[in-house]
Amino acid sequence: MTHPHLPNSADTALRARAAKVIPGGLWGHLNAKNLPEGYPQYFRSGEGCRLVDVDGNSYVDFMCSWGPVVLGHHHPAVEAAAEAQRRLGDTLNGPAPVLVDLAERMVDMIPHADWCLFQKNGGDATTACVTIARAGTGKRKLLVAKGSYHGAVPWCSPSMAGVTTEDRAHILHYDYNDIASLEAAVDQAGGDLAAILVTAFRHDMARALDMPDPAFARRMRELCDETGAALILDDVRAGFRLHLGGSWETIGVRPDLSAWSKAIANGYPLGAITGAERWREPATKIFTTGSFWCEAVPMAAALATLTELVRLDGPAHMKAMGERLRAGLSAGAAKHGITITHSGPPQMPLMLFADDADFAKGSAFCSASLRAGAYFHPKHNMFLSCAHTPADIDRAIEAADAGFAMVAAIG
Amino acid sequence: MTHPHLPNSADTALRARAAKVIPGGLWGHLNAKNLPEGYPQYFRSGEGCRLVDVDGNSYVDFMCSWGPVVLGHHHPAVEAAAEAQRRLGDTLNGPAPVLVDLAERMVDMIPHADWCLFQKNGGDATTACVTIARAGTGKRKLLVAKGSYHGAVPWCSPSMAGVTTEDRAHILHYDYNDIASLEAAVDQAGGDLAAILVTAFRHDMARALDMPDPAFARRMRELCDETGAALILDDVRAGFRLHLGGSWETIGVRPDLSAWSKAIANGYPLGAITGAERWREPATKIFTTGSFWCEAVPMAAALATLTELVRLDGPAHMKAMGERLRAGLSAGAAKHGITITHSGPPQMPLMLFADDADFAKGSAFCSASLRAGAYFHPKHNMFLSCAHTPADIDRAIEAADAGFAMVAAIG
Numbered sequence: 116m117t118h119p120h121l122p123n124s125a126d127t128a129l130r131a132r133a134a135k136v137i138p139g140g141l142w143g144h145l146n147a148k149n150l151p152e153g154y155p156q157y158f159r160s161g162e163g164c165r166l167v168d169v170d171g172n173s174y175v176d177f178m179c180s181w182g183p184v185v186l187g188h189h190h191p192a193v194e195a196a197a198e199a200q201r202r203l204g205d206t207l208n209g210p211a212p213v214l215v216d217l218a219e220r221m222v223d224m225i226p227h228a229d230w231c232l233f234q235k236n237g238g239d240a241t242t243a244c245v246t247i248a249r250a251g252t253g254k255r256k257l258l259v260a261k262g263s264y265h266g267a268v269p270w271c272s273p274s275m276a277g278v279t280t281e282d283r284a285h286i287l288h289y290d291y292n293d294i295a296s297l298e299a300a301v302d303q304a305g306g307d308l309a310a311i312l313v314t315a316f317r318h319d320m321a322r323a324l325d326m327p328d329p330a331f332a333r334r335m336r337e338l339c340d341e342t343g344a345a346l347i348l349d350d351v352r353a354g355f356r357l358h359l360g361g362s363w364e365t366i367g368v369r370p371d372l373s374a375w376s377k378a379i380a381n382g383y384p385l386g387a388i389t390g391a392e393r394w395r396e397p398a399t400k401i402f403t404t405g406s407f408w409c410e411a412v413p414m415a416a417a418l419a420t421l422t423e424l425v426r427l428d429g430p431a432h433m434k435a436m437g438e439r440l441r442a443g444l445s446a447g448a449a450k451h452g453i454t455i456t457h458s459g460p461p462q463m464p465l466m467l468f469a470d471d472a473d474f475a476k477g478s479a480f481c482s483a484s485l486r487a488g489a490y491f492h493p494k495h496n497m498f499l500s501c502a503h504t505p506a507d508i509d510r511a512i513e514a515a516d517a518g519f520a521m522v523a524a525i526g
Numbered sequence: 527m528t529h530p531h532l533p534n535s536a537d538t539a540l541r542a543r544a545a546k547v548i549p550g551g552l553w554g555h556l557n558a559k560n561l562p563e564g565y566p567q568y569f570r571s572g573e574g575c576r577l578v579d580v581d582g583n584s585y586v587d588f589m590c591s592w593g594p595v596v597l598g599h600h601h602p603a604v605e606a607a608a609e610a611q612r613r614l615g616d617t618l619n620g621p622a623p624v625l626v627d628l629a630e631r632m633v634d635m636i637p638h639a640d641w642c643l644f645q646k647n648g649g650d651a652t653t654a655c656v657t658i659a660r661a662g663t664g665k666r667k668l669l670v671a672k673g674s675y676h677g678a679v680p681w682c683s684p685s686m687a688g689v690t691t692e693d694r695a696h697i698l699h700y701d702y703n704d705i706a707s708l709e710a711a712v713d714q715a716g717g718d719l720a721a722i723l724v725t726a727f728r729h730d731m732a733r734a735l736d737m738p739d740p741a742f743a744r745r746m747r748e749l750c751d752e753t754g755a756a757l758i759l760d761d762v763r764a765g766f767r768l769h770l771g772g773s774w775e776t777i778g779v780r781p782d783l784s785a786w787s788k789a790i791a792n793g794y795p796l797g798a799i800t801g802a803e804r805w806r807e808p809a810t811k812i813f814t815t816g817s818f819w820c821e822a823v824p825m826a827a828a829l830a831t832l833t834e835l836v837r838l839d840g841p842a843h844m845k846a847m848g849e850r851l852r853a854g855l856s857a858g859a860a861k862h863g864i865t866i867t868h869s870g871p872p873q874m875p876l877m878l879f880a881d882d883a884d885f886a887k888g889s890a891f892c893s894a895s896l897r898a899g900a901y902f903h904p905k906h907n908m909f910l911s912c913a914h915t916p917a918d919i920d921r922a923i924e925a926a927d928a929g930f931a932m933v934a935a936i937g
Contacts, residue, residue: 129626136629138641138806143815145620157625158618166619180617183817188615204599206591206793207569208577208901209556214568215540218547230549235646235795236816242679250688267815268653268679270693274813277661281695351817377817382617384646384795384818395549402685404554404678405647406594406762406788407795490619 120153121486125169129157143267144181151478151493153485161188163502166490174490175511177440179498182352182377185433186423187502193381196419200412211411217418221389224421226360227369228389232398234408237351237376238266240386241312243403244372245270247390248310248345251397256304258311260291262319265312265349285309291317292328301338310345310372311335315353315362316459321474321494323467324459332368345371345394351386354378355424356433356462356498361389381420383413423501430462433499436508437461440499443512451519463496468522476522484511484518491515532897536580537566554678555592562889562904564896572599574913577901585901586922588851590909593763593788596844597834598913604792607830611823622822628829632800635832637771638780639800643809645819648762648787649677651797652723654814655783656681658801659721659756662808667715669722669755671702673730676723676760696720702728703739712749721756721783722746726764726773727870732885732905734878735870743779756782756805762797763788766835767844767873767909772800792831794824834912841873844910847919848872851910854923862930874907879933887933895922895929902926 133140133156140146140156147156155168164187166176179185186193200213218231234240245257265271269282287303290296291313301308313335317325339346348370350362355378358364371394376386384407390398423429438461448455453476454469468476477493484491489511491497544551544567551557551567558567566579575598577587590596597604611624629642645651656668676682680693698714701707702724712719724746728736750757759781761773766789769775782805787797795818801809834840849872859866864887865880879887888904895902900922902908 125623129623132626132630136626136633136641138643138801138809141621141625141820142643143813143819145815145820147620156620157623158620159614159622161615161618166615169623176619178619180619181817183617188618203570204572204577206594206795207572207599208587208589208591209558209567209569210552211570212536212540212568212580214552215543215547219543222547230547232549232553235818236650238816239647246680246688248688249690255690267813269657270680272813274811276811276813277657277659277808279660279666279696281692284692284695285690382818382821384617384821390549397688399550400685400687402554402678402683402687404556405649406592407646407793408554409552409556410793410795 119486121172122170123155126155126157129169151481153482163187164500164507174485174488175507175514176490177497177499177511178490178492179500180382182498183382185355185378185429185500186381186420187500188382190381190423192423193416193419197383197412197416200415205412206407206410210409213411213414213418214409217414220418220421221387224359225373225389226364227373227391229392230390230395230398232388232403233414234386235384235405236266236386237374238268239405240351240374240376240388241265241271241349242268243401244347244374244388245310246401246403247372247394247397248347250400251345251394252309252343254307254309254344255285256287256307256309257285258287258289258297258300258304258308260313260317261288263291263314264319292325292331294331294334297331297335297338301342308342308344310347311339312347312349314349315357318352318459318463318496323456324465324496326460327363327366329366329368332363332366336368339371347371348373350374351376353463355429357430357460359424359430379420380413380417383416385413385417427501429501432501433462436503437464437499439505439508440464440511443508444515447512447515447519451523453519453522459496462499465496479521479525480518483521484514487514487517489514530897531564532583533581534566537568540568540580562892564893574598575911575918585896585899586918586925587901588908588910588922589901589903590911591793593909594793596766596789596840596911597792597831598911599793601792601834603834604827604830608794608823608827611826616823617818617821621820624822624825624829625820628825631829631832632798635770636784636800637775638784638802640803641801641806641809643799643814644825645797646795646816647677647797648785649679650816651762651785651787651799652676652682652760653679654812655758655785655799656721657812657814658783658805658808659758661812662756662805663720663754665718665720665755666696667698667718667720668696669698669700669708669711669715669719671724671728672699674702674725675730703736703742705742705745708742708746708749712753719753719755721758722750723758723760725760726768729763729870729874729907734867735876735907737871738774738777740777740779743774743777747779750782758782759784761786764874765789766840768841768871770835770841790831791824791828794827796824796828838912840912843912844873847914848875848910850916850919851875851922854919855926858923858926858930862934864930864933870907873910876907890932890936891929894932895925898925898928900925
């Protein structure tokens with residue numbers, strides 16, 4: 116079946132140039148080779164929840180830059196705060212006062228938090244959490260859920276290329292939401308358990324998302340309390356979308372340490388760790404730093420972002436918009452006689468097609484929806500933002516109709 | 527001996543607030559507790575090579591934010607380029623075209639470079655270089671100079687707090703500039719050598735700096751060629767100050783992989799790896815990524831920074847200003863009958879006092895010079911920028927006279 120392509124000559128030209136100077140065209144998760152046919156690699160601009168690619172095609176976006184853009188591109192309050200700090204200074208010989216303002220805000224907002232540290236990458240935060248846990252316990256073993264993503268550095272990268280077995284020497288695995296497997300992994304760690312790492316919900320790629328079972332989370336808390344290990348919540352991906360006090364506030368379980376990044380500064384680069392009092396001294400003992408970790412502009416942007424998220428009740432807005440999207444997609448699928456399932460929190464939804472192990476339907480749906488003006492993802496959780504309005508959602512549902520028609524047509 | 531303090535009530539108040547919400551007051555290398563008495567922790571603003579602390583004290587700065595600020599704060603061409611990109615978009619669902627422009631520029635400027643990758647931290651770059659070297663060789667051992675700094679992550683952090691012995695399982699050491707020790711370490715690696723890491727010059731803290739011995743560098747190149755290991759130049763700290771093609775162009779030895787960060791974007795957060803053709807395929811194979819690694823604004827800032835560095839011949843300007851500073855400091859010391867030594871490249875100088883193992887003289891010199899308006903460092907290499915003019919240097923030399931007078935007074 117043939118269909119009109121979107122204009123893509125500028126994108127094609129850039130890809131040809133990039134093929135010469137960037138290995139594989141692009142590193143990592145934003146490489147368009149992992150996306151359905153027709154997806155652009157290069158973008159010209161963003162405004163609110165709209166993206167424009169280098170060929171001028173415009174989309175209602177449901178990836179939000181894979182999480183960071185939580186208020187929408189060019190949010191005026193965030194940009195004003197960033198610009199005011201920028202006029203003073205950004206990377207200086209030490210922090211600007213906004214560091215203290217932001218750390219105080221984090222400690223105020225996040226019930227488990229008695230202190231805060233800042234970094235640049237989510238992986239900086241998860242790695243330093245692990246280091247703090249080891250420094251605080253004098254123990255080594257880390258429990259990680261099978262298949263969970265915690266960053267792209269040797270101890271946790273999803274790839275073993277260039278990674279040694281020693282980089283993973285003290286990693287033990289459990290199954291997300293499986294208490295028996297968690298208990299078995301704790302046993303396996305013997306007296307050497309430093310930390311249990313857990314993502315806010317199970318958001319592994321290419322499978323249905325699972326919310327955390329409260330009984331599982333409570334058991335994890337008990338096991339950490341019994342053993343003295345740190346419960347590290349990796350809230351890098353979900354943070355500030357489900358609950359402003361940390362994603363597990365929704366189920367009433369508090370971590371010892373949390374890793375944050377992505378949405379914290381509406382696209383400005385920042386990571387953070389919050390921790391409970393017991394972990395302050397080990398956080399002081401470890402050496403963790405980076406050339407740009409005291410950058411003031413992203414901190415000013417973060418302070419404004421958090422203020423706006425509170426003012427708007429961002430999680431509630433994103434939930435409502437996600438539910439509206441789900442209802443529209445369900446109706447659209449039903450209209451075409453197609454079976455779909457929704458999973459994950461409405462703020463970070465995933466839609467899967469029945470009988471679609473190879474994602475052929477999901478990819479066809481996404482490609483056709485993209486041509487009609489909506490940027491969805493077939494395999495990875497999507498992201499809502501506070502910039503999505505009911506009209507944007509309805510526009511995307513309309514675009515999705517083209518996607519469902521394509522799926523119906525290919526059978 | 528008593529002396530007037532600079533006003534510091536705002537700094538003191540911020541430190542008191544930070545003590546509650548940030549472990550140890552501040553993480554890492556910018557913590558003022560590691561600086562001489564009287565140094566401020568918090569900064570209000572920067573302009574060119576001048577810094578203003580939160581109490582309004584103004585300094586001619588010789589740390590340049592510990593490297594990043596190579597053209598001076600608020601450089602108009604950099605800010606204009608950044609702002610133009612910012613109006614379009616920063617963190618999007620993929621890169622902006624400036625990614626390709628910048629990668630092409632790096633490949634054009636840097637003789638050993640056939641390709642380029644971007645990150646956020648210097649440590650992201652050094653870590654990924656190691657991963658690429660291991661992926662490309664199928665080997666594991668890394669040779670690192672004793673005492674060299676390559677980042678603050680477990681495999682290379684200067685602290686073992688929270689670090690396991692397995693994190694260092696495959697690290698072997700040599701002595702910088704010592705061919706025999708290098709050959710011995712290569713032997714020790716047996717057939718399992720993945721890479722030799724080396725900083726652009728020996729810039730370990732709290733000792734005289736050593737330039738690389740060309741014979742040592744050539745032998746390192748030979749050993750890598752013989753064994754198939756990667757020669758990884760860690761140019762994170764020195765990059766773009768000594769030579770725009772990479773710091774070892776000054777001695778005619780080309781690395782396989784180089785890690786860059788700090789000065790690349792005049793304070794905007796960016797890291798980079800450049801590599802030779804042979805390492806392109808392993809660079810494609812590894813998984814390395816971050817939420818903000820495709821951020822477009824720092825890339826636009828980097829492109830403008832590199833353009834300005836070429837236009838101004840930045841390394842030559844910084845060298846001339848560093849030499850002027852050295853001459854002035856030497857004259858000042860001589861006037862007071864004080865023996866000092868200079869080490870390192872003029873662009874990244876260090877001045878040490880004779881008979882000063884505890885840095886009492888260096889600290890007293892710095893504290894007094896600070897009060898007189900120059901921000902020096904007693905133990906760590908300093909940094910010149912293109913914003914330093916002869917008048918700024920002369921102003922700093924004048925301030926240093928107060929420093930030398932203090933050293934003479936304390937004997």
